Structures are given as C-alpha cells and as structure tokens.
Amino acid sequence: MSQHILAIDQGTTSSRSIIFAPDGSVLAMAQQEFSQHYPQDGWVEHKPEEIWNTVVSTMQDVVKEAGLSAEDIATIGITNQRETTLVWDKQTGEPVYPAIVWQDRRTSAYCRELNEDSSLVDYISEATGLLLDPYFSATKVNWILDNVEGARERAEKGELLFGTVDTFLIWKMTGGKSHKTDATNASRTMLFNIHEQQWDERLLKTFNIPAAMLPEVLDCSAEFGDINDDLLGKRIPIQGVAGDQQAALVGQACFEEGMAKSTYGTGCFMILNTGDKPLMSKNRLLTTVGYRLNGKVTYALEGSIFMAGATVQWLRDGLKLIDDASESEALAKRARENNGVYLVPAFTGLGAPYWDPDARGAILGLTRDTGISEIVAAGLQSVCYQTKDLQKAMESDGARPVSLRVDGGMAKNDWVMGFLSDVLGADVSRPTVTETTAVGAAFLAGLQAGIFASVDTLTQCWQCDSVFTPRLTKEQRDVAYDGWKKAVERIRCS
Ligand code: ADP
Numbered sequence: 243m244s245q246h247i248l249a250i251d252q253g254t255t256s257s258r259s260i261i262f263a264p265d266g267s268v269l270a271m272a273q274q275e276f277s278q279h280y281p282q283d284g285w286v287e288h289k290p291e292e293i294w295n296t297v298v299s300t301m302q303d304v305v306k307e308a309g310l311s312a313e314d315i316a317t318i319g320i321t322n323q324r325e326t327t328l329v330w331d332k333q334t335g336e337p338v339y340p341a342i343v344w345q346d347r348r349t350s351a352y353c354r355e356l357n358e359d360s361s362l363v364d365y366i367s368e369a370t371g372l373l374l375d376p377y378f379s380a381t382k383v384n385w386i387l388d389n390v391e392g393a394r395e396r397a398e399k400g401e402l403l404f405g406t407v408d409t410f411l412i413w414k415m416t417g418g419k420s421h422k423t424d425a426t427n428a429s430r431t432m433l434f435n436i437h438e439q440q441w442d443e444r445l446l447k448t449f450n451i452p453a454a455m456l457p458e459v460l461d462c463s464a465e466f467g468d469i470n471d472d473l474l475g476k477r478i479p480i481q482g483v484a485g486d487q488q489a490a491l492v493g494q495a496c497f498e499e500g501m502a503k504s505t506y507g508t509g510c511f512m513i514l515n516t517g518d519k520p521l522m523s524k525n526r527l528l529t530t531v532g533y534r535l536n537g538k539v540t541y542a543l544e545g546s547i548f549m550a551g552a553t554v555q556w557l558r559d560g561l562k563l564i565d566d567a568s569e570s571e572a573l574a575k576r577a578r579e580n581n582g583v584y585l586v587p588a589f590t591g592l593g594a595p596y597w598d599p600d601a602r603g604a605i606l607g608l609t610r611d612t613g614i615s616e617i618v619a620a621g622l623q624s625v626c627y628q629t630k631d632l633q634k635a636m637e638s639d640g641a642r643p644v645s646l647r648v649d650g651g652m653a654k655n656d657w658v659m660g661f662l663s664d665v666l667g668a669d670v671s672r673p674t675v676t677e678t679t680a681v682g683a684a685f686l687a688g689l690q691a692g693i694f695a696s697v698d699t700l701t702q703c704w705q706c707d708s709v710f711t712p713r714l715t716k717e718q719r720d721v722a723y724d725g726w727k728k729a730v731e732r733i734r735c736s
Pocket of ligand 1: 506507508509550551552554555567568569570571650651652654655
C-alpha cells in the first residue's frame with residue numbers, strides 16, 4: 243500500500259500542492275498564483291473559483307510531476323490562509339460573495355463601535371483569546387449577511403453555509419458531503435470558545451450569525467471526508483487540517499511547552515507552545531489553539547511583526563541600496579560592528595508590545611562614517627530586535643520560551659539568524675525542509691492515516707539544517723538591545 247502524502251497549502255497569494263514521501267522528504271511541488279482584488283480602499287477579496295481552480299490544478303499537476311498515480315497517495319492534508327471568510331449556497335455550492343480576505347478592513351467602523359462596550363471586549367478576549375478586530379472572520383460573515391441581498395433571510399432558513407478556506411475546500415472536494423473545520427481554524431473566527439471548544443452562543447448572538455451556517459469542528463488529525471474520484475481518479479481521505487501558522491508550529495515539531503517557531507516572510511509570525519494552559523495576554527498577544535489531537539488541546543501564544551522581509555524589500559525598492567534581498571547578507575557582514583545605527587521600521591506604526599499606530603519609522607545614530615552596509619545591517623537587525631520584543635512580551639505574560647525554530651524567506655540569511663541568536667541569547671534552529679506549513683499539514687494527515695505512529699515519530703522526522711548559537715556576552719547583548727529600546731522611545735507617539 244502506498245504511503246505518500248499530498249499536502250495542500252492554500253495561501254494568500256498562491257495555492258501549492260506538495261507530495262511528501264513517508265520519511266517526510268519532498269517529492270514534488272506545484273504552485274499557482276491567483277489574483278488579488280481591491281474593490282475599495284481597505285477591502286481585499288479573492289475569487290472563490292480561483293482559489294478552487296488553483297487548488298485542483300496544482301493537486302493534479304503535482305501527482306504527475308512526482309511520477310505517481312492517485313493509487314500512490316494515502317492521505318491528504320490541508321493548510322490555509324486563516325480568517326478569510328466564505329459564505330455559499332448549501333444546494334448549489336455557489337458563493338454568495340467573493341472571499342473576504344484576512345487583510346480586509348471593511349468592518350473597522352463596526353469593530354470600533356463594538357469596542358466601546360468594554361464588557362464585550364473582555365468577553366471576547368476571555369472566550370476566544372482574540373482582540374475585537376476586523377482581521378477575524380466574525381464581522382466579515384456579519385457584513386456578508388447584512389450587505390448581500392437576501393443573504394440573511396437565506397441564512398436563517400438554513401440555506402447558506404459559512405467556512406474559512408479549509409472548510410470551503412473540504413466541502414468542494416467532497417462534493418458537498420462534508421462541512422467541517424479543525425480547531426485551529428475555528429479559533430481564528432472570533433466565534434469559537436477556546437476553553438469549551440465549541441461555537442460560542444453569546445458571540446453568535448452578538449454578531450447575528452445563525453448556528454446552522456457553522457461547520458462541525460474536529461481535531462487537526464481526523465476524518466474530514468473523502469475527496470470525489472473525479473479530482474484525482476480515486477477517493478482519498480482528507481485527514482489533516484490546520485491554519486497556516488499552526489501548521490508551521492506542527493511542521494517545526496514544536497510539541498513541547500516552551501518551543502516556539504518564527505516565520506520570517508513579508509511579516510513575521512511567532513507562535514509559542516504554552517501546553518495545556520491558555521495564557522491570557524496582557525500585551526495584546528493572541529491566545530490561540532496551537533493544535534488539537536485526540537481531543538486534547540495544546541494552546542499557543544501568537545505575536546506578529548508587520549515589517550520583517552518587507553523591511554528588506556524597502557531597502558531594495560525604496561532606498562535602492564540592494565538589487566536583491568540576498569545581497570543584504572554580504573553587505574551586513576561588511577558593516578562596522580557596534581556602529582550604533584538603529585533602523586526602526588515603524589512604517590505603519592508599532593505592533594506588540596508598543597501598540598502605537600501613529601509612530602513612524604526612523605534611522606537613528608548616523609555618523610559621517612555610516613554607509614550603506616551599516617544601514618542595511620540595521621534594517622536586518624530590526625527584525626531580530628522585534629523578535630526579542632515579542633519574546634519579552636511572551637515572558638511577561640507568564641510563558642517561558644526555551645527554544646526557537648525559524649523558517650520563511652528571510653531565515654535563509656545566515657547573518658540575520660546569527661544576530662537573532664545573539665540578541666535573544668538563545669539557540670536558533672533552522673530545519674532542512676523549510677516548507678514548514680505544508681510539512682505540518684502532511685504530519686497531521688499522516689498521523690491520522692497511521693503513516694506516523696505518534697507525535698514522537700514526527701519529532702524524529704524534523705531535521706536540523708543549522709543551529710545558530712549566541713556569540714555575544716550578556717553585557718554586549720544588553721547594550722545592543724538597550725540601544726534599540728532607546729531608538730523606539732525616540733519615535734513613539736503614545
Ligand atoms: P511571503 O510568504 O510572505 O511571501 P517568503 O517566506 O517567501 O514571504 O519570504 C520573502 C521575504 O523574505 C521577502 O520580503 C524578502 O525580502 C525576504 N528575503 C528573502 N531572501 C532573503 C535574504 N537572503 N535575506 C533577507 N531577506 C530575505
């Protein structure tokens with residue numbers, strides 16, 4: 243019997259399908275981008291049929307690319323852009339509106355109004371671990387029901403279904419037989435009580451969403467349904483599902499309390515496993531479901547940085563100091579050490595733990611001998627200092643990060659990872675397979691399919707490419723970080 247795993251990674255700008263061999267190595271990958279739609283300022287939409295078509299064609303392509311047939315695929319895992327919201331007709335499968343993407347801010351005014359009610363804000367934080375914000379699905383569903391003609395009436399009659407992207411794909415792949423999600427995706431809707439692991443009645447009332455629209459919530463490794471045989475020529479079970487950042491936590495095998503992963507793409511998402519304790523943040527970090535296996539929830543604290551690789555893009559496209567992101571490494575190596583230059587990339591304000599939307603970026607500490615190298619190095623270092631800020635926020639919330647695993651485009655930069663380790667005063671590990679979200683989906687599906695015996699087997703599958711160890715003394719580290727804190731203070735507005 244074949245033991246290959248097909249992982250589908252449905253992201254914000256592209257859909258990818260990857261085939262993993264039973265030892266966790268990548269056999270083949272297919273990827274397709276799709277269009278982004280910005281119908282009004284602050285609105286971001288995807289066409290559901292494009293999401294669906296790119297998923298189907300990459301699934302079909304990757305099987306061919308790997309030189310396999312559907313007979314060789316034992317199981318399917320799905321990971322997806324989180325919070326993005328779809329509503330469709332239960333009978334026809336026709337979406338009533340385009341997918342409203344997580345970045346979409348159209349419900350800002352509604353959220354501001356609701357944010358006046360401090361008891362509701364407290365309740366949302368307590369029940370869901372989230373902040374009352376347009377980012378999450380709840381106000382997006384509410385918007386669709388209020389703004390699409392006839393939608394609320396049809397929803398109340400039980401004719402419409404809601405789903406995040408995982409749910410929409412499962413529903414489509416199973417030919418409308420299965421309306422399901424997993425606990426990680428549910429935990430990002432702002433409708434799910436993370437303690438009781440159920441849809442929250444009070445919040446459904448607040449956002450005026452009929453319970454009949456909601457999918458059933460399963461563990462991350464579970465039976466989500468079999469795909470129709472017209473997709474690959476055979477019915478194959480979908481057995482693993484998790485939202486992208488949580489899938490990366492699993493793909494990085496962060497199964498012990500205190501293990502964290504940080505993904506350095508355009509922005510950066512850091513997630514820390516806090517074990518069976520849902521730590522409620524006082525620093526506006528998010529409390530979320532890390533993963534749920536065999537009915538047991540492992541919680542996580544999540545913090546994000548707006549500008550990680552985006553700072554490098556700005557050095558490239560804005561300042562034109564480099565032609566390619568990878569050039570930043572050689573330049574940074576040439577920078578004078580301890581040059582006192584700090585770049586604070588508050589282009590759109592400061593996130594955790596400062597929460598200062600009006601602050602703007604700055605480069606401080608310039609002298610006559612500051613050159614391109616020092617400025618590029620300071621840009622790269624800012625990502626490391628911000629990670630340290632997140633780590634400190636997590637610590638002040640009562641968590642104890644013990645190790646950090648990294649991935650994403652910027653994690654390829656050895657100089658950045660070395661400096662990250664210096665600033666954190668801790669080892670930083672980078673895996674051989676950096677497609678960690680897809681690995682996570684494959685791990686979850688393989689666990690349910692019996693390809694992997696247990697979480698311990700997954701831990702053994704995770705292979706380290708490099709470990710970066712701190713070279714700075716504690717005093718040197720403190721001086722460097724102190725300089726960052728002072729630079730941030732100089733630009734704060736609140
Ligand atoms: P996303 O998934 O958000 O598109 P990726 O994980 O593909 O992001 O990473 C791309 C980001 O990483 C870009 O912002 C780019 O500037 C940055 N990046 C890529 N390679 C390097 C490098 N060698 N050094 C520094 N930054 C890099």
